[in-house]
Amino acid sequence: MAEINKSPAFWRSFPIFEEFSKELVAEVATLAQWRKWPSGTVIFQRGDDGNYMILVTEGRIKLSLITSQGKELSLRHLEPGTLLGEMAVLDGEPRSADATASILTEGYVIGKSEFMNLITRNPDAAEAVMRYLCKRLRETTDQLETIALYDLDSRVARFFLATLRHIHGDELPDEASLHIALSQTEIAGILGASRPKVNRSILSLEEQGAITRKGNVIDCNIRRLTHLAEPDED
The missing domain is CATH 1.10.10.10 (Winged helix-like DNA-binding domain superfamily/Winged helix DNA-binding domain)
Structure with missing residues (x-):
């Protein structure tokens, strides 16, 4: 088991935490658990419960959907420094896509109940998370615009x-x-x-x-x- 990184700069390198105070970042670090996924591992599938999010530190994870015709639609490729699974953690809905380790991948897992408890107790953290989600929505709009126009x-x-x-x-x-x-x-x-x-x-x-x-x-x-x-x- 890898030692949990306690550097505030490390945790703030993930956009969802970049506005968190030093104290909140330290609390986030106590919630994290290190994980490793061999290449080809299906980490979660569309429809699964969203009971944790993942902070990728090494490797690459593919987010994809399988169409009704059996064709795979690639949505995103998540590399070190990126986060996935946070939407299901925050809105309580099932996973919206499949996540597969493209290569040997490592990262930290933070559970839903622990994270929701943290932001419920800290209004500043909740506001920072809302701003992060708005930014994500704008990025998604830009991606759709790129494909369509x-x-x-x-x-x-x-x-x-x-x-x-x-x-x-x-x-x-x-x-x-x-x-x-x-x-x-x-x-x-x-x-x-x-x-x-x-x-x-x-x-x-x-x-x-x-x-x-x-x-x-x-x-x-x-x-x-x-x-x-x-x-x-x-």
């Missing part, structure tokens, strides 16, 4: 920019590099397209000077990527 070149460009903003914040440098752990098939699932079409779009971005690929590393020209992400803003 933009051509695939723009969607791929927006995906790269969104990933960069998770690393650098809203103020991006002129040039930045990305290490993409996802396969093109996984990216295609996120963007609602086929793998061959995503591959063609990545080639198109490369031909237009927006990116340069060096193995799994992608060097990004932010100005050109932004131009492709918002083609109607000229």
